[in-house]
Amino acid sequence: MARTKEFDREQALDAAIEVFREHGFEGTSTDMLVRAMSIGRQSLYDTFGDKWKLYSLAVERYAAAETDAHIAMLRGAPRAQDGIRAMMERVAENASQACLGVNSVCEFGQSRPDLTAIHQAADRRLKHAAKQRISEAQADGDLDATLSTEETADFLFANVAGMRIAARGGAGPAELKTLARIALRAVT
């Protein structure tokens, strides 16, 4: 069996993610995709099925990578509170590019069960890691223990989304850092 040319599937998917996060699903045409991915149209359909399957895959991959990055920040400091702060500050620094997760929720709400499942899976995994670290920080006396870990996690994630919308609306890094700081104050 002759293994030949074979474009880089993951690299193409990353290019698709970049287009989708900027223009959304409806705002992206297959022409935009094949151009950005640097592959032929037929290769796109052979490899990914159709536009919706490619989008789902893009959201799934993005969600997994973003969840990994959040968790890496959470666990990247010895002191739990520092990990939590690092997670929020990373969002402030990276918010100049649109978030595919927020965009996807905003564009489709709860109308596509397969998409909802992807979001929920990523959310569950991130929340699990966050609750551990929050609980730890509460035990350290760094976070308010009168809030449940669930409430604290939900609040921080809502603020991540809020910061990203603020950034999409024009807020700069300084303003975003202030938002992160005040959000952390709320749970301290």
Next chain:
Amino acid sequence: MARTKEFDREQALDAAIEVFREHGFEGTSTDMLVRAMSIGRQSLYDTFGDKWKLYSLAVERYAAAETDAHIAMLRGAPRAQDGIRAMMERVAENASQACLGVNSVCEFGQSRPDLTAIHQAADRRLKHAAKQRISEAQADGDLDATLSTEETADFLFANVAGMRIAARGGAGPAELKTLARIALRAVT
């Protein structure tokens, strides 16, 4: 001059708003619009120009109405802190329907200057009213005076957006109320 049939322009615009806030600009077709607005296709083009002009007008009208509603809550209580809480709680109660402002920012970012101008105008007006009430609440000793009124207002608005994304992602009223409560704690 014979004034005749004349459909209700504002009622039609409200119907368009309802479609746009659920499906976004790209996800809405002119057929969906004429059906929802209960007017002929030609009337739509005669009255509103084209799809983009109608969308801009819808966003503008929605932003004005939403800003009015926020300000009414802010000013609806004798005690400033109660007004601020009422604003946040109203968001928690009404978040089952998508917000056209959040959707519009999310879909287009800063790529359409005319849209950006609409958002900024509404934001400026709301922030002006909010800062007054925040300042008052700080003087009452109900809000933390070490935060600037600007920072506090920005934080509350980011949390409004965050709550709306959370709702779009499936969060129920109870969870939203908790988010509002913790957000208020942050600035207290």
Next chain:
DNA sequence: GCATTTCTGGAATGATCAGTCAAGAAAGGA
């Protein structure tokens, strides 16, 4: 009843869309 105006509804236009097809170029295995 008649004229005027506005709205409706359907048909048409041309663009763009997602997705398919077919021919050939590129590349590695034998």
Next chain:
DNA sequence: TCCTTTCTTGACTGATCATTCCAGAAATGC
């Protein structure tokens, strides 16, 4: 060198898109 496989390219198909055109219905003023 030849075969097999994969990728590219461009043309093609319907469908749908926004928008325009047009003929006629509805409603009001006179």
